[in-house]
Amino acid sequence: MIKGLFETHLFVEDLERSVDFYKNVLGLIECGYNDDRRVAFFWIGEPKGAMLGLWEKPKNEIDIRHFAFSCELDDVLNKSIDFLKERNLKPYNFLKDGKEKPMVFAWMPAAAIYFKDPDGHDLEFIALLEGEGKPELGVISYEEWLTYV
Known part of the structure; x- marks a missing residue:
């Protein structure tokens, strides 16, 4: 239904x-x-x-709430950071490497980047990836993901 x-x-x-x-x-x-x-x-x-x-x-x-906007993979990987920065928004991920770049949730799999709205709600641009999820990998960079597919 x-x-x-x-x-x-x-x-x-x-x-x-x-x-x-x-x-x-x-x-x-x-x-x-x-x-x-x-x-x-x-x-x-x-x-x-x-x-x-x-x-x-x-x-x-x-x-504070969270939701994600579904996007094209190319937009998440190659356009999202500039889009956010041009609008004075701070992109963030869960990679703990200090870099502002999209990450991969390997369990889905999906590429994503986060940012906040004026009230502090956590917003996300996300694009599903081809193939099966690999939950054992956790959250990794897209470059690392490519070594597993």
């Missing part, structure tokens, strides 16, 4: 700041706004494919 995830929602402290971030920084398409309810909606990817809702709440009612 379930075929996918259609929408997810985040609580944000300043709706206008978050609308600006998701619309003008990340480039999502705004598809709804209700000032009385203090909520905005965005299409993620193609219109009517998936949706993000932003709900304004007081700071003490906001807990």
